[in-house]
Amino acid sequence: MPNERLVYIVDDDDAVRRSASFMLKHAGFQTRPIESGIEFLRQCKGAERGCVLLDIKMPEMDGLEVQQEMISNGINMPVIVLTGHGDVGLAVRAMRAGAVSFIAKPYEKQELIAALEEGFERLENRDLKEMAASEAQVRLACLTGRERDVLDGLMTGYPNKTIAYDLGISPRTVEIYRANMMEKLRVQSLAEALRIGFAAEKAPTIEAGPIQAK
Known part of the structure; x- marks a missing residue:
């Protein structure tokens, strides 16, 4: 797996950011942990493209609001949504808005890697469209x-x-x-x-x- 694959881990929970970053680094990804949606939107303008691991529930700006801001500002990065128990309805809204997938916490390593693989496939093949x-x-x-x-x-x-x-x-x-x-x-x-x-x-x-x- 190429080392240049960058994953933005956007979650207000420091423990989640640390564990996801550790797991993904050992799987060959680069990671950039970010503690809030607002900070991610500030950093990602003009930044290196990658996949976004986005928590659905965060203070100040939740995952759905971050996703909508990405769309409005033309930030074209694949999004994988992290959800907690009972957040399936929010995850469905995120997928309808274009998210690659959603994963419920606590997640399995292989489930996360598989979702990111699909995200990077979309990122690396710009002509790749959603299923016809x-x-x-x-x-x-x-x-x-x-x-x-x-x-x-x-x-x-x-x-x-x-x-x-x-x-x-x-x-x-x-x-x-x-x-x-x-x-x-x-x-x-x-x-x-x-x-x-x-x-x-x-x-x-x-x-x-x-x-x-x-």
């Missing part, structure tokens, strides 16, 4: 109606219990549909399933034209 809408729609075509309903609920950021209530089924049944959905899509994480769902939303809508009289 047509490809995503083909992937989704294998789902049953209920499996798609569950995915739609997850894309909205709803927890299983809310999806269950909306669909009039039990949370356990939602878990079964969710597991089947992920197996059919051949994904290992919710973030991967969400990327397919969001990509499919970008497909153009084809409206039926008027019927021509013969």
Whole structure:
């Protein structure tokens, strides 16, 4: 793994910054720990491009606000969001805004490395686009109606219990549909399933034209 790969670790928790930096340095990355979103935005203007490991909940400016400022200021760096328990709804919003993935704390080393690898693939291949809408729609075509309903609920950021209530089924049944959905899509994480769902939303809508009289 090339040593020049730079990861900005933006988290207000010093212990998280230290542990993530230690882990990533041993995996061959350069790291730049930064204690707040405001400080990151100050430093990253004109700075070396890299991937951003961004905590979703920080004082003064949270991860979503930092991400929006990056978009507004044309700071084109792949973002991997770090979330705590119960922050899935916020992570979904971050992915809808273009984040590569989200990882829940405490995270596994391989999960973090895999997300960063995808981020650097996007960074290093500027022509690499998100999954094509047509490809995503083909992937989704294998789902049953209920499996798609569950995915739609997850894309909205709803927890299983809310999806269950909306669909009039039990949370356990939602878990079964969710597991089947992920197996059919051949994904290992919710973030991967969400990327397919969001990509499919970008497909153009084809409206039926008027019927021509013969």
